[in-house]
Amino acid sequence: MHAAFLGLGALGRAIAGRLIDTGVELTVWNRTPGKAEGLTARTADSPVVAASVPDVIFLCLADSTAVHSLLHEQGLLKACEGKLIIDTTTNHYQNVLDFHRDVQAAGGRYLECPVAGSVVPASKGELTLLTGGRDDDLETARPYLERIGRKIHHFPKPGDASRMKLVNNLALGSIMAALAESLAVGEAAGLDRAVVLDVLADGGGESLVLRAKKQKLLDRDWSPHFKTATIHKDLTYLLELAAESDLTLGVGEAVRARYAAAIEKGLGEMDFAGVGEAG
Numbered sequence: 001m002h003a004a005f006l007g008l009g010a011l012g013r014a015i016a017g018r019l020i021d022t023g024v025e026l027t028v029w030n031r032t033p034g035k036a037e038g039l040t041a042r043t044a045d046s047p048v049v050a051a052s053v054p055d056v057i058f059l060c061l062a063d064s065t066a067v068h069s070l071l072h073e074q075g076l077l078k079a080c081e082g083k084l085i086i087d088t089t090t091n092h093y094q095n096v097l098d099f100h101r102d103v104q105a106a107g108g109r110y111l112e113c114p115v116a117g118s119v120v121p122a123s124k125g126e127l128t129l130l131t132g133g134r135d136d137d138l139e140t141a142r143p144y145l146e147r148i149g150r151k152i153h154h155f156p157k158p159g160d161a162s163r164m165k166l167v168n169n170l171a172l173g174s175i176m177a178a179l180a181e182s183l184a185v186g187e188a189a190g191l192d193r194a195v196v197l198d199v200l201a202d203g204g205g206e207s208l209v210l211r212a213k214k215q216k217l218l219d220r221d222w223s224p225h226f227k228t229a230t231i232h233k234d235l236t237y238l239l240e241l242a243a244e245s246d247l248t249l250g251v252g253e254a255v256r257a258r259y260a261a262a263i264e265k266g267l268g269e270m271d272f273a274g275v276g277e278a279g
């Protein structure tokens, strides 16, 4: 099995590493050179060169602006005839419809594949995958997807997987912000940080999010697995989705404002678990 992998940020590098560990030959490209260091993969100078040989092309990019740039400005669209693009980027729910349309018009195939889970689950093949698009494209992708994820939720209608991913991240971002605030008020009230975390883990804070972030919260380790800027992007897309249905999300707006405040203080590149540091 041979695939191209474009985008070696925190998540992309973890997924690429897992594919390599499970026997997939990879040709990789990243906008900023050097991010492939340590991966047993061929490196390419451009997305088009990376995509020239394999029939499967993974994308894992910051946002839909980056995906659009690769397809339209960096030539990927012209190089995707007969190939399947598996896009693990968390995209805007409207832009992703354009990606389905444009890739198909160019003679390629496009599978939405936003993921739930972060760097650690990706490196163990334990992501949850939300796929969107044609059934036969899912079947082509399945041998790759089964290496990186343990559960696949398939949404045949283009755009639904991305909508679902954004809905999931409203819960994710809100729970993280609530945990950070619980910790802050607990410490301010004189309680020990480790004790607060232990009791939250046995009580109302018990969650996948706390299980994933407890040690980072304890150590104040804000090295990025999932950046504050990235959850802010997802919540921005999500609030636009809500506005389309004339829904005002009080919690969602407040939580996005918390992450926006952290970005304003220069903390956008830290892990979103550190949102409490913004005060």
Ligand SMILES: NC(=O)c1ccc[n+]([C@@H]2O[C@H](COP(=O)([O-])OP(=O)(O)OC[C@H]3O[C@@H](n4cnc5c(N)ncnc54)[C@H](OP(=O)(O)O)[C@@H]3O)[C@@H](O)[C@H]2O)c1
Residues within 6 Å of the ligand: 007, 008, 009, 010, 011, 012, 013, 030, 031, 032, 035, 060, 061, 062, 063, 065, 066, 069, 070, 088, 089, 090, 091, 115, 116, 117, 118, 119, 225, 226, 227, 230, 234
């Ligand atoms: N990290 C997670 O836990 C996680 C979990 C679920 C979903 N996601 C989603 O997965 C995607 C990647 O997340 P991440 O955490 O890996 O982000 P990241 O660490 O910020 O990496 C972003 C990647 O996108 C590339 N990029 C940005 N703008 C670009 C452009 N205009 N042209 C080409 N490449 C561009 C970056 O290249 P440079 O290295 O040159 O900057 C980098 O490879 C995002 O859509 C995110 O929402 C992440």
